[in-house]
Amino acid sequence: MSTKIRRITAGISGLAATAFLASCAKNAPQDTWQPKGSNARTIDNLQEPVFAIAGVIGVIVLCVVVYCVIKFRDRGQAMPEQTHGKPALEIGMTILPALILAGVGVFTFRTVFELAKTSDTQMVVNVTGQQWWWEYDYPAQVELGITKPIITSGQMIIPVGTKVLLRETSRDVIHSYWIPALNGKRDAVPGRVQTLRIDADKPGIYAGQCTEFCGLSHANMRMETVALSKEDFAAWVANQLTDAKSPADKTLAKEGEGVFLNQCVRCHQVNGLKKADGTPAIAAPDENVWAGAAPNLTHLMSRNTFAGASWDLLSQKCRADVWGASSETVGKKYLAGVSEACLNQTDLRRWLRNAPAMKPMYSDPTKLTPTNGKYRGMPNLGLTEDDIDKLVAYLSTLK
Amino acid sequence: MFTPGSKLFLGLTGFAVAVSVIYVALVDNSMGGAVTLLFIAAGTALLAGLTLFNRDGDVAVGATDAPAGAEQLTASLWPLIATVGFVGIVVGLITHPIVFLLGLIALLAAGVEWLVQSWSEGASSDNAYNASIRGRLLQPIEFPVLALVGLGVVILSFSRVMLAVQREAGAIIFIGAGAVVLLVGTLFALKPNLKKTLVVSVCVISAVGVAASGIAAASNGKRAELVAANAEDHFSHKDCGEEKNAHFDGTAQGTISLRSSVDATVELRDGKLIAHELGIDKATQTITLTKSNNATIIFRNKDNKEARLTAYLGTKAVQTGVVEEVLDCTQMIGKGHEQALTFKIAKPSMASVKPYTLTVPGLEGQSIEIMVP
Ligand SMILES: [Cu+2]
Numbered sequence: 001m002s003t004k005i006r007r008i009t010a011g012i013s014g015l016a017a018t019a020f021l022a023s024c025a026k027n028a029p030q031d032t033w034q035p036k037g038s039n040a041r042t043i044d045n046l047q048e049p050v051f052a053i054a055g056v057i058g059v060i061v062l063c064v065v066v067y068c069v070i071k072f073r074d075r076g077q078a079m080p081e082q083t084h085g086k087p088a089l090e091i092g093m094t095i096l097p098a099l100i101l102a103g104v105g106v107f108t109f110r111t112v113f114e115l116a117k118t119s120d121t122q123m124v125v126n127v128t129g130q131q132w133w134w135e136y137d138y139p140a141q142v143e144l145g146i147t148k149p150i151i152t153s154g155q156m157i158i159p160v161g162t163k164v165l166l167r168e169t170s171r172d173v174i175h176s177y178w179i180p181a182l183n184g185k186r187d188a189v190p191g192r193v194q195t196l197r198i199d200a201d202k203p204g205i206y207a208g209q210c211t212e213f214c215g216l217s218h219a220n221m222r223m224e225t226v227a228l229s230k231e232d233f234a235a236w237v238a239n240q241l242t243d244a245k246s247p248a249d250k251t252l253a254k255e256g257e258g259v260f261l262n263q264c265v266r267c268h269q270v271n272g273l274k275k276a277d278g279t280p281a282i283a284a285p286d287e288n289v290w291a292g293a294a295p296n297l298t299h300l301m302s303r304n305t306f307a308g309a310s311w312d313l314l315s316q317k318c319r320a321d322v323w324g325a326s327s328e329t330v331g332k333k334y335l336a337g338v339s340e341a342c343l344n345q346t347d348l349r350r351w352l353r354n355a356p357a358m359k360p361m362y363s364d365p366t367k368l369t370p371t372n373g374k375y376r377g378m379p380n381l382g383l384t385e386d387d388i389d390k391l392v393a394y395l396s397t398l399k
Numbered sequence: 400m401f402t403p404g405s406k407l408f409l410g411l412t413g414f415a416v417a418v419s420v421i422y423v424a425l426v427d428n429s430m431g432g433a434v435t436l437l438f439i440a441a442g443t444a445l446l447a448g449l450t451l452f453n454r455d456g457d458v459a460v461g462a463t464d465a466p467a468g469a470e471q472l473t474a475s476l477w478p479l480i481a482t483v484g485f486v487g488i489v490v491g492l493i494t495h496p497i498v499f500l501l502g503l504i505a506l507l508a509a510g511v512e513w514l515v516q517s518w519s520e521g522a523s524s525d526n527a528y529n530a531s532i533r534g535r536l537l538q539p540i541e542f543p544v545l546a547l548v549g550l551g552v553v554i555l556s557f558s559r560v561m562l563a564v565q566r567e568a569g570a571i572i573f574i575g576a577g578a579v580v581l582l583v584g585t586l587f588a589l590k591p592n593l594k595k596t597l598v599v600s601v602c603v604i605s606a607v608g609v610a611a612s613g614i615a616a617a618s619n620g621k622r623a624e625l626v627a628a629n630a631e632d633h634f635s636h637k638d639c640g641e642e643k644n645a646h647f648d649g650t651a652q653g654t655i656s657l658r659s660s661v662d663a664t665v666e667l668r669d670g671k672l673i674a675h676e677l678g679i680d681k682a683t684q685t686i687t688l689t690k691s692n693n694a695t696i697i698f699r700n701k702d703n704k705e706a707r708l709t710a711y712l713g714t715k716a717v718q719t720g721v722v723e724e725v726l727d728c729t730q731m732i733g734k735g736h737e738q739a740l741t742f743k744i745a746k747p748s749m750a751s752v753k754p755y756t757l758t759v760p761g762l763e764g765q766s767i768e769i770m771v772p
Contacts, residue, residue, distance in 0.1 A: 118678045128689045137772040139687035149687055149748075149772035165678050171692050191693055192660035195678040269747065285691065286745035292691030 029207040030180045037200045039115055039183035046111045050104055057100070115184070118195055121165040125156060127196075129168070129175030129188040130291035131214060131376050132221035132359070133308040144233075150240045152302075153295040154309040155224045159233035160203050166196045171291040172376075176212035179225045185211050200227035202327040205334070207309075216360045217377070222309040232331035236302070239335075239399075243272025244298050247397050256394025259387045267294040267378070270398065290362075290374040300398040301338040307359055307378075311347045318342035337399050345392065352388045354380040401518070404455040408447030415440035444510060452517045475516060481509035512537065553606070556613020562625065563616035624650075639709045639728035641761035648707075653736035661695040661739070662688060665708060665757055665767060668701040672758070672765040686757075687770045691745045696757065698729050699737045706759045707731045710742055710769070713751040728760075747771050 028034075035041040123144055128135045138150040144159070158164045168177055168188040177196060178185040186196035200206065210221035228236060247253035257273070261281060265273065269283035285294040300306070304314045304322060312319050318341075322333045338344075347358075356363045361377020368374060383391070401409070419436035426432065450456075487502020519533035520526075557576075561569045587598060620626065628650065636646035663676045663686045673682045688694045698708035709728040717723045729738035744755060748771045755769035 119680055121679065124676075124679060126687060126689050128692060135689070137687065137689060140685065140770065149770050151772040167676075167678055169689065169692065171689075189660075191695065193662050193677045194660060271749070280749065282746060282750040284745075292743075292745065 030209060032180045034181060036181040036202065036204065036206060037183065037198055039197055039199065040181055042111055042114050043184055046107055049107075053100065053104070115197070118165055118197060120163055121197065122163045123158070124165045124167065125158070127156070127166045127168045127177055127188065128171060128293070129177070129210065129214070129221075130171040130293055131173065132210070132217035132361070133295060134175075134177070134210075134221075134223045135293060135295070145237045147241065150237065151296045152240065152299065154305055154307075155205075155226050155303045157226045157228060157233065157236050158198070158200065159230050160200055160227045162230075163197060163199050166198065168194050168196060171293060173214050174212045175210045175214050175221065177208070177223070178211040179206050179208035179223070181206045182225060187212055198225065200225070203227050203229055203232070203331045204327055205323055205330065210308075215376075216362060217308070220308050220310040220359045222305075224305065224309050226334060228331045228334065232335055235335055239302060240299055244270050244398055245272065246274065247394065252390055252393040253397050254394075256390035256392070259383075259390050260394055263381055263383065263387075264297075264391075269294075269296045269298070271296070271298040288374060290371045290376045294378070297395070297398055300395055301343075302335075302399060304334070304338055306348070307351060307355070310359065311351070312344050313338045313348065314342050315344045319344075338396075340396055343392075343396060348392060348395070349388055351378075352381075352383055352391055356380055402450060402455040404450040405447045405518075408443045408450060411443040412440050412447055415443060444514070448510075448514045448517060451514065451521070454521060475513065477509045477513035477516060480505055481513060484509055549606070552613075553609055556609045556616075559613045559616040562621045563619050565622060566624075637728065639707070639726040639760065643705065643731045648731040651730035651732055651736070652738070653732060655697065655737055655739050657695070657697065657739050661697050662686065663694075664697045664699065666699045666701060667706050667708075667759055667762075670702065670762065670765070672762070672767055674757070674767045684766075685768045685770060687772065688744060690747055690771050691743065693741055693743050695739055695741045697737060697739050698732075700732050700734060703734050705731050705733050706762070708738070708740060709758055709760050710740060711753065711756045711758070712742060712744055713746060713753075713755060744769070744771050 032047075033044065035044045123141060124139055126137045126139065128137070133153055134156075135151065135153045136156045137152075138146050140146055140148050166177065166186070168186055169192060170188040170190045172190060174190070175188045176185045177188060179198065182198040182200055183196060186194055188194065204227055206225045206227065208223050208225065210218060210223070214221060247257055260268075260270070261273070261275060265281045265283055267283055267285045267288050269285075270281070273281045275281045283294070286292045288294075295306075301313065304319070305311060306313050314322060318338075322330065325333050350358055355361065355378040357380070359377065361375070361379075362368075362371070363375040363377045363379035365375075365379060415436050419433040419440065422436060423430070423433045484502045484504070484506030487498055487505055489502075491497070491499025491502050515533055515537055519529045519536075522529050522532060560572065564572060583601065587593065621629075636644065638644040638647050659677075661677060663674050665672060665674045672684075674684065674686050675682055676686055696708070696710075700706050707729050709726055712725040712727060714722040715725050727740065727742045729740050732738055748754060748769075755771060757767040757769060759765060
């Protein structure tokens, strides 16, 4: 063998080995081969045998091709006799794959119908996609303690072992909700409602990614489903049902509330927030944002990621503690929310200083003609550092 | 082939056109400069045509290429079309931009065709060969354009006819025309030896027939029903009350093709209003809709009395201090009929004094509450 060929072979085997090892990564939260809920397991039960069958067939075909290439290579021998067709072989080679595919098809159809089942649903969440974050609203479900609708974003909280029906739609373009550990994908299409069922075996934080290209920040449109034990879920619900309380007078947070009323409330709703005249402050994202919505911030600090679940609200150390927790302890740690000590000040401040510099969004005020003057995403509001201090203090109270 | 003189002028033409495009795109799109450049292009194009036609005035070349006594060439239509185009441009400047545009297109097309034709006719002494090289150059453009124009005329004419005749007649005409096309097409396919003139005259006569009926139909106007609907503007008379409204409820459709993926289905049965949300088996009196998002509700009337579904969507300020209720509704429909209603609620429930609801006007005590978080 020449050194050149040897080098190429070594390079290729190196690459192959890397690819192989990469596929064994431990920390791969979006691995489709590690189901953590019954729907994902249903899919896995189909894909494993299909993968095995396809793999065996692939290897056989490859071997036959290699064998033929070597055995019948041109050694200067005479041209063999040319014939046309071999009906027995041709028919056989049509029927055999057809049978294999039919077999796979039967199981695929069964799986598809199994996944589409909604009759034994135990809980419902409306999931709405928009550029570039997910909103969740929970209709009132008294059996689950949800006495009035709950609204949140980025992280969806579900009780463990509960069959949850997601009713998906979109406010602008097509998005797709995908938590690989819990189920396959389902597109969220504007004007339509489509359903997807998920459930989780154990408490934990399950990561996902919008999986239908949706524009500029598609890559920053992430999401998580957080499964909590039934008790922890009840505690989460109880907290979400409360309104935000106004900070005590003469605190930095109180000043922050003032800045929020001036700058932020035209897009962001905080339930319970009152204007100076004592009437409820109602956000008007429909007048300012192209999709017609901005995240509800009433319980911002109860979630631990923000802006399309793409940045952490928790500092690195605290994040490792929550995300690395065992299924027994993760619930309590998650419910603790984001304490002042754990707050990831750096990224939150960066966001308030200039959001579009952090996450690309169409929010340059001079370029809004195509959207009738409305923003897609959050604009740079040109806040002073002073205002940002106050806002961070205020946002920290939104537990 | 191209003579040196014509190459110069063709090059100048191309250059002037390219520069005018760049000029419009980059320098100034007010057209003044571009028009000047285009006139230069037109002038050089004319000169290119002339030099091509007379082979740079080189008698020797012309003589070898086209010996005396060569076959008489067919008459050319292009000068005529170019004239029509030119007249169109002038008339269009006075009357309507469309005429101007059509004139311009005719003039440009005729110019190109004329140029290529005259070039090809001088290319060799063999007329058949000359025709073939002309075809090779232009037919890839001509055929699609002709097909498009032909199809456009047929579609436009046929649609005018469909808008003019009664609804029932429309269906019959559609089926009849389709059947005739199928029959005649089958006949042509089965009898490939039919006389070409017969086939051509059948096609031409039908094309003229379609175009003529289209023109007749268009000048006759749309059927009364459509004119009336247009004039009265159905939806500006949207009336969401208990009474049947002549305008808005006039031509209510009883069925919808929408079957799946709606937010909820609301049914009126035995005097009761019941909702079903998509994906949830249990009936409900409360539905939850996402804020600031189009929601679609299907309404089905299973009772004998005519009914409509009315959505109460909060209030809006019409002037300072004056607020008005925002309502949206389906048309009034009878038993077994259905309608869809699409609306958007921009503010959460807490912003509204009265809850958002779906009701049937005139039916007391029945209402579906809409919650908007
Ligand atoms: Cu997306």
